Structure formats: C-alpha cells, structure tokens
Amino acid sequence: MKKLINNPDRVVEEMIEGMVAAYPNRIRRLPGTTVLVRKDAPVQGKVGLVSGGGSGHEPSHAGYLGKGMLDAAVCGEVFTSPTPDQVYEAIKAVDSGKGVLLIIKNYTGDIMNFEMAAEMAEAEGIKVAKVVVNDDVAVENSTYTTGRRGIAGTVFVHKIAGAMAERGASLEEVEAAAKKVIENVRSMGMALTPCIVPAAGKPGFELGEKEMEIGMGIHGEPGIEKTEIRPADEIAQTLTDKILDDLKLGEKDKVAVMINGLGGTPLMELYIINRKVAEILKGKNIEIHDTFVGNYMTSLEMAGCSVTLLKLDEQLTELLDAESDAIAFKR
Amino acid sequence: MKKLINNPDRVVEEMIEGMVAAYPNRIRRLPGTTVLVRKDAPVQGKVGLVSGGGSGHEPSHAGYLGKGMLDAAVCGEVFTSPTPDQVYEAIKAVDSGKGVLLIIKNYTGDIMNFEMAAEMAEAEGIKVAKVVVNDDVAVENSTYTTGRRGIAGTVFVHKIAGAMAERGASLEEVEAAAKKVIENVRSMGMALTPCIVPAAGKPGFELGEKEMEIGMGIHGEPGIEKTEIRPADEIAQTLTDKILDDLKLGEKDKVAVMINGLGGTPLMELYIINRKVAEILKGKNIEIHDTFVGNYMTSLEMAGCSVTLLKLDEQLTELLDAESDAIAFKR
Amino acid sequence: MVLDVEKAARWIHRLNGKIQEQKQYLTDLDQAIGDGDHGINLARGFQEAANAISANSYQDLGALCKDVAMTLIGKVGGASGPLYGTAFMKLSMAWKGQKEIDREAMAKGFKDALEGLKMRGKAQPGDKTMIDVWEPAVAYMAGEGPLNGEELASVAKEKMEGTKELEAKKGRAAYLGKRSIGHIDPGAASSYLLFSTLAEVIGEGESA
Amino acid sequence: MVLDVEKAARWIHRLNGKIQEQKQYLTDLDQAIGDGDHGINLARGFQEAANAISANSYQDLGALCKDVAMTLIGKVGGASGPLYGTAFMKLSMAWKGQKEIDREAMAKGFKDALEGLKMRGKAQPGDKTMIDVWEPAVAYMAGEGPLNGEELASVAKEKMEGTKELEAKKGRAAYLGKRSIGHIDPGAASSYLLFSTLAEVIGEGESA
Ligand SMILES: Nc1ncnc2c1ncn2[C@@H]1O[C@H](COP(=O)(O)OP(=O)(O)O)[C@@H](O)[C@H]1O
Numbered sequence A, B: 001m002k003k004l005i006n007n008p009d010r011v012v013e014e015m016i017e018g019m020v021a022a023y024p025n026r027i028r029r030l031p032g033t034t035v036l037v038r039k040d041a042p043v044q045g046k047v048g049l050v051s052g053g054g055s056g057h058e059p060s061h062a063g064y065l066g067k068g069m070l071d072a073a074v075c076g077e078v079f080t081s082p083t084p085d086q087v088y089e090a091i092k093a094v095d096s097g098k099g100v101l102l103i104i105k106n107y108t109g110d111i112m113n114f115e116m117a118a119e120m121a122e123a124e125g126i127k128v129a130k131v132v133v134n135d136d137v138a139v140e141n142s143t144y145t146t147g148r149r150g151i152a153g154t155v156f157v158h159k160i161a162g163a164m165a166e167r168g169a170s171l172e173e174v175e176a177a178a179k180k181v182i183e184n185v186r187s188m189g190m191a192l193t194p195c196i197v198p199a200a201g202k203p204g205f206e207l208g209e210k211e212m213e214i215g216m217g218i219h220g221e222p223g224i225e226k227t228e229i230r231p232a233d234e235i236a237q238t239l240t241d242k243i244l245d246d247l248k249l250g251e252k253d254k255v256a257v258m259i260n261g262l263g264g265t266p267l268m269e270l271y272i273i274n275r276k277v278a279e280i281l282k283g284k285n286i287e288i289h290d291t292f293v294g295n296y297m298t299s300l301e302m303a304g305c306s307v308t309l310l311k312l313d314e315q316l317t318e319l320l321d322a323e324s325d326a327i328a329f330k331r
Numbered sequence C, D: 001m002v003l004d005v006e007k008a009a010r011w012i013h014r015l016n017g018k019i020q021e022q023k024q025y026l027t028d029l030d031q032a033i034g035d036g037d038h039g040i041n042l043a044r045g046f047q048e049a050a051n052a053i054s055a056n057s058y059q060d061l062g063a064l065c066k067d068v069a070m071t072l073i074g075k076v077g078g079a080s081g082p083l084y085g086t087a088f089m090k091l092s093m094a095w096k097g098q099k100e101i102d103r104e105a106m107a108k109g110f111k112d113a114l115e116g117l118k119m120r121g122k123a124q125p126g127d128k129t130m131i132d133v134w135e136p137a138v139a140y141m142a143g144e145g146p147l148n149g150e151e152l153a154s155v156a157k158e159k160m161e162g163t164k165e166l167e168a169k170k171g172r173a174a175y176l177g178k179r180s181i182g183h184i185d186p187g188a189a190s191s192y193l194l195f196s197t198l199a200e201v202i203g204e205g206e207s208a
C-alpha cells in the first residue's frame, strides 16, 4: 500500500485538519466532531443543507461547502457512513430556523445513521427533510431490494438544492427541487483498478491486468460484469446506452453531462470519454447544456470513471447555472 | 497498460476533441492544429498569453484558458514539446496587436520549439516576449547546466500574468509580472508510482513496492534520491524545507501554497500533506494568503505530489486574487 | 438468574476480544460481498464500548446496555453501527433498573432487540443479513425447552453458515445479486460471535 | 560526386527504416536518462519525412533537405525536432540549387549543420548530446584523408558509445547529474544511425 499518509487510522482526522488549514476563511470544523460547515453557518433565512457519508470520495462532500451549495458535510470513516451523533451536530449547526435538508446517498448504512440523526433533531424541534439519491443504473434488480446506489449524480443534487436554498426557498421547495434532480439524474461507472482502504491495507477486489469492471460502485461494489478491457469509445457507449435506456431521453431534450474520474484516472482519459459521450448525444439530437469533466465523486485512487446525465427543464437549468462559491464547484 | 483510450497514437487528438466538446462556448480549436484558444481570441487591447508543452499534464495547460488567464494552449504529444509551427499558429491567433507573451517551462525541447516559433512570429512583425519558468528546486546543480525544471509553479505564472494582461497592461508589464512570479515561486515534487506514456506502453521508470522518489520531475525525470517510502509528514517536511531554503522566506512573509497532485493521488492525501505544510509555515510565522489543493500540473496517472510556495507582495497578491474564468482555475 | 451486570460486562469484554481477534476475518467476509470494513467498524466500536463500561461500575443492566448502545451508535457507523446500537438500546430499555434477570426477561429483551433491528433495517429472515442469525437465536431463547448455552451457540452457528447459500436482498451485498451466493454474511458472522459469547457467559459460574 | 538527390533520398528512406526498427531501442535509451520518447518522436517524424520526399521527385538537394527539415520541425517536437530540423535546414541552405555535390560541398553543409545545432541547443562536445557524435563525424568529413564510409561510420559509433562515460550537461538527462553516467545518449545513438546510413549510401553505386 503506497499512500501519502501518516497513520491509516488517522487519515480522516488529518484530512479534515488539512482542509481547514487550506480554507480557514471558508469552512470551519465543529469542535470535537468530523463535521465541516460553511464559515458563516447557520445562514439566516436559509434552509440548511447537510450531506456526507463515508470519506474517500473527495471532493465529496466537504468540497461542496460554500455559498450556493452545502452548509455542512459530515465525514465518516473511509467508506463508512458517519454516525448519527455527528450528523445531528451538523443539523444543529446549520439550522437557522428554516429547517434542514439531508442529502443522503442510497446505502443502508447512510440511511440508517442519517435517519437516527433526523429523529434526534426532530425531537429537539428542528424541521428536517431527507432525500435519498439513487442515480446508479448499473445494478437493475437491486431496485426490488435495497434500490439503486447513489453516486456522482449526488453532486447535481447538492448544486441545485443549494441554489434553491440560497434563494430563500422553504424547506418543502428545496426538498422538491432535490427530488426533481433525483428523478432526472442517472449515472453509471466502471473501474480499471481497485483501491485500498488505508485501514484495510489491501485492495477490496481484484482485477486482472487486462480486466475491467462495468457498473462498479464507488466503494468497489461489483457491477454488471467483469470483462476484458475495451476501448474508451466502447466503454463510453455502454455506460451512456444504459443511462439513456433508463432516463428515456428523446430528441430536443436538454441535459447536463458529468464525466467523473474515480481518483486515479488522468483528466486526459476523461476527455477522451467525453468526446464519445458528446458524439452519442449529438447523434440522438439531445442538447448538451453544460459539461463537467473531473474528479467529483471519487473512490480513493481507483482508476475508472462514471458518466452522469441530468435531464434539465427550465427550472433545473437556471438552478444549475446559478452562482456557486463551493470549493470544488465554482460557477 | 490499463487506460481509458482508443488508440495510443491518438490520445492527444481525441483529448482535444473531448475538450472542445465539453466547453464549446469557452474554447475553440484552431483548425488543423493542436492549439486551443479562448473562444473570443484575439481579445482586443489585450496582450495575448500563450503556453503549452507536452500533453499529459492536464489540466495544464488548456484548462487555464479563459478570461484572466491564458489565451492559447499548444498541446504537444504526450510529454513532448509541441512543434514551432503549432506555437506560431497560436501566437498569430491571439495577437491583437499588443503583442504576445510565451510562458515556457524550462525544458530544452520547449525552449527550442517556442524560440523558433517566436522567430517566425517576429519575422511577421508580431511583438513576442518569452518567460521561462524554472521553479523546481529538486535538482540543484542543474543550475549550471540546463537550469531548474519548470513544474507546478507555472500555474501561478499563468494566473498572475493573465490578470495583468486582462487589465490592459503592455507586453513589457505583463512580462515583468510573469518574471516576478518566476523569481518568487519554488516547487518540489515526489512520486510513489511511475506513469505510462500511452505510445510507450510501459512505465518510464521503476519504483519498488516500498520505494518513492523525492524530487521527481513531471515527466518521470529522476530526482534527488530513491528512498524507502516515508510518512506523509516527513515527505511534506522534506519538500517544504528544500523550498524554504531556496526561497529564503522570513517571518511575516506572505505566501500562496499549492499542493499539487500528480494525477493518481487521492485528494484526501493531498489534504494530509497540506496539513503538515501549513503547520510548518505557521511554525515559522509565515502568513498563508491562500491555498490551492488539487490536480493542477499532473503527470498522467503518476501517484505523488508537489508543493509550491509563491512569495507574495502587494501586487502579486492582488493579481492572484483577481477574477478568473479559466476552466480549471475559477476565482 | 441467567444474566447479571457482572456477566453482561464479561459478555461485552469477551465479545470485544473475539472481534479484535477476528477483525481481519470479518473484514475479509465483507470484502467478498460488501465494502470490506465490517471488522474495522466493529473493532473500533466494541473496543470503545469495552472501554466505556470499564470506566464505570454498574448496578443496572439497563444502564450498562445503554452505554454500550450509545458507544456503538457513536463509533461504528456504516450499517452495523445503527443496527447493533439499536439492538443494545432495546436491551437497555427492556432491562432498565434490573441488576439481574431471569431467562424470561432475557428473552423479552432480545425479542425487543430483534424488533428494533427489523424496524431499523427493514430486513426479513432470508435476506442474508444478521437477522438470519438473530431470528432463530431469539426464537431459541424464547422457546420451551431448557436454556442450553451450547445449543444456543450451535443454532447461531448453523444459521450463520446458512447465509452462505442465500442471495442478499438487503445491505451492500444486495448489489451483487446472485454473485452474493457462496459467501457468509459478515453481519451474520459477527452476530454469531455475539450469541456464542453470550452462551458461554450464561453457562459460567458467578465469577469465572 | 559523393552525394546526389537520388542517394540523398535513399539516405532518408533507409535512415527512416532503421529508426522504425530501432524505435524501441532509442526509446529505451531515453527511458533510462530522459523521458522515454526519443524513438517515438523520431519514428513519427522520419516516417513523415520519408512520405514527404516520396511524394515529390527532386532535382535539387536543397529542396529535398528543406522538405525533410520542415517535416521534422513540424512533426518531431521535443528537443530532437528543432535540432534535427535545424540541421537539415542548414544542409538545405548549403546545398541549394545543386543536384549533386562533391565531398567539399558535403563537408561544408555538415559544418553549417553542426553550427546550427550548437546555436540552437547551446551544447558543447562532452555535454553528452548528439553533438558528441556530430562534431567528430563532421571533422572526419572535412579532414584531409580519403573519405571512407566505413571509417565515418566507425568514428560515429565510437563517439556514440563514448557518451556512455559522460555526465550529461544539456537536455533532460542533465537533471540526473552523475546518475546519467553509464548510459548511451539517445540523441547520440540516433545521430550514429544518421551518419552510418549516410556512410553506407555514399559508398554505394549510383542505383544500388
Ligand atoms: N437492512 C439491514 N438489516 C439488517 N442487517 C443489515 C442490513 N443491512 C446490512 N446489514 C448487516 O450489516 C452488515 C454490514 O455491516 P458493515 O460492513 O459494518 O456496514 P456497511 O455495509 O455500511 O459497510 C451486513 O453483513 C449485514 O449483516
């Protein structure tokens, strides 16, 4: 395991300290917690937005703290949902009286921990709403069990719900905007190499020198198939087809595209993927409103990518385009 | 070699197409070249800024196209300086009559190719100035031969010269600002793993399972020493000490910090490095004006990082803080 | 009396010891069908729980279980944190104010805990989760025959091993679909440790 | 006559063939002390140069060399592109308008080319670059004795191998300092190919 770390058990703690050291004027840490909040939280007259989850997905979620996006990010251990007490502290710190929206990725652990926190906050009289992001179309029949996983599409939820909240909308309105994104966003990923959780010290799965996994989740959860590695264009086609199937996009529909790197993939390769994705969309007369290429929802040093499409209407377009001062998503 | 590519010989071409597809409203390609320019180039009344070099360092340099930074980025083959004819096309495309500044990283190939292009442009009556960035303090005695290498500090040159140009400054003034950055910026890097040039198909060097290279260049050029891998704090200390030695920073001096990932390193690890760098600077009473953590000057999928310090005076501070609309450096 | 504060403390300490020993094994199980952190999560949480109850001396089983619950909820995270946390919270509520309890009270506490687990995780027996061990273990406790520690442990063990044949319907392993078959569920394995350790402890003398 | 347009074209084609064959070897040399692209760069550039001159029939050595120069400048990149490009540009200027040249004219052209290389790259003999092959090869051409292809090739070879002992002072290998010792300079190796192929060609009949 080759990592720039000091102690596998202290990576989250030291990352948080490093983030606060980097952005002392933009974020602060709630003392004694693993919660990072906007420097100016709670923002008066604004619904508070809390997200978080296991660490190892940076810049998710603390990179999305800032005006126009999140108010608090709760950092769990690597790939492990944070605990309810931490989420509860986050909720209390960002509530200005207008209520708090929890943006949760659809994993059993995240849902249970955030739910318990919500119960604690509600018991204290704080209005809490929850949305669960489930954009990953890789594993279909999980819909009948735990449902789809939440991956890179979550960033669009942060952005759009954040813009809505920044306008002074009510908790119900912010929740509705977040839900609209969730209904209209789909993603799918693939991996070329695994990643190593520092405390585990060895990869979570194996991929041969010529293998890749299509439909891989952001914690190394397996996907649809392990196959021989294929050219970038074929990979882009597979991911995009699967998304288009599910999202039922037609001619003249408008989308935002995210080509997300999983942490170990050079930007060059992401652009090569985007080239093909854009070509496919053009071929179907789907309008690309905007494209985001980079590391948005990573999986430590995993090599691979995910493709996300968000179907836009007028409201979503406007909220996506709205100003944002978030560390990793400036608009 | 596991890469998201179609054809090792077409990676640069397809990357360029993917970038144009991603940002059609912000950049355009000069037909028949590997040059990307700001959509609105040439900008009237503004000195044109041209940079570039071998590809594989993304987002350098095309990611820095935009209002407040570069006007043109010339993309060479992977790790290979672009040819003079390409640079010449870039110069012609961004000259509005106020002259053009070439920002060159200090490599023999880059210097010769950009020089030849400058000669061609001057023969056509275009005013051209050149600055050579040499921020890498890793290999000392190369000062007496080819000089220091240019690495991540180049991004600060783009930012500050870009801000100066955006204000309508003359070619001489923009050149002077760039030179001031070069005099005040120092970097040093290290690598945990090598990277693979697609056309070569195998790593440029070897590092054992427990080895790292301190002082590694961004093309895999060796550094000071190959040693056993050490904790992040010791690595941060080594890099920072070497920079501080060279830059002669004293109490109350003010700096900008860049913790740059080489492409394969998780953001989490970069923040762990930043934690220590900030601690060292604080310990020396050096004021940190701003910190940039992320992938700015990469080396394909190499794992590792570099630390850059830029000593700021009032003018540099103001120019660094100025607005920028560049794809990968929004301010 | 089948359980008192002293035995319950012994239970937690010994369970912690086993989890520390089997941390790698539990993590390996989770690497096969989950995200490879189950051993790490529980080792972190139960160590803290053991520390927490060491720092106090208890006269009340409910108070002891509540401290365990709060520590697990606050330290484990993931799916297993809220689940084990909820289970101990239900035990603490059922056993509140008691220094020692008989078999009936013990069974009642575990029935409540199982209800809590189902309410929190919405899993049913057969979904390849810890429920597959809890359900039969709790049924055995509540059953008619004499309470035999070895039998309790062997029921738990058999059902834990039985999860190998199941296709996961809940938790992270559900994403694997059929590919989850052939692996023991990590939460079932840790739940087996919980019940087998309890079985040992209730079979022992007052201060073994 | 030592060189005419036909032989010069043969030189470029055969040189290209050798570079394609030795692409990996040149790249390996560059991986040891540079960035591992020398073979790739030259293979790309000389293939294009060979294509370019195939597309034309020349009556003028200068025109042929100019097309080679422009192609190398436009296709190779890196350090070797401007260097080889400059060298061929100087040859084209020296041989302009000539269909065939004698030894003196050939030597003059290569002297100019060497000057061009030094001007462009600012390297001196001993800096562990292609100059270490060019300088003695050009000196041999301009020398007094009879022009013997084998001798020219062996001078180039010896000096190419001699770069192994040197510490690099210019180019990317200079960053290695003492660590560059023990490796042949890639540009010296490709320059050896250039001179040994030239030596072959000038030793051959009019249309071998
Ligand atoms: N909905 C659920 N109901 C009951 N048990 C569950 C549920 N989801 C997961 N589990 C249990 O939790 C275990 C995984 O725990 P752990 O690895 O610590 O959490 P995570 O899956 O969040 O990484 C599974 O093996 C399973 O026994």
Ligand SMILES: Nc1ncnc2c1ncn2[C@@H]1O[C@H](COP(=O)(O)OP(=O)(O)O)[C@@H](O)[C@H]1O
Pocket: B079, B080, B081, B108, B109, B110, D030, D034, D035, D036, D037, D038, D041, D042, D077, D078, D079, D080, D081, D083, D117, D120, D121, D122, D123, D128, D129, D130, D131, D170, D171, D172, D185, D186, D187, D188
């Ligand atoms: N300043 C210089 N003068 C002469 N030759 C040089 C100089 N710098 C580099 N070279 C030659 O160029 C060769 C490297 O070429 P190449 O690998 O194609 O370019 P780059 O170093 O830009 O990757 C070196 O082996 C050396 O012979």
Ligand SMILES: [Mg+2]
Pocket: A079, A080, A081, A109, C035, C037, C078, C079
């Ligand atoms: Mg987990």
Ligand SMILES: [Mg+2]
Pocket: B054, B079, B080, B081, B109, D035, D037, D078, D079
């Ligand atoms: Mg090169």
Ligand SMILES: [Mg+2]
Pocket: C030, C034, C035, C036, C037, C038, C078, C172
């Ligand atoms: Mg797990």
Ligand SMILES: [Mg+2]
Pocket: D030, D034, D035, D036, D037, D038, D078, D172
């Ligand atoms: Mg080279």
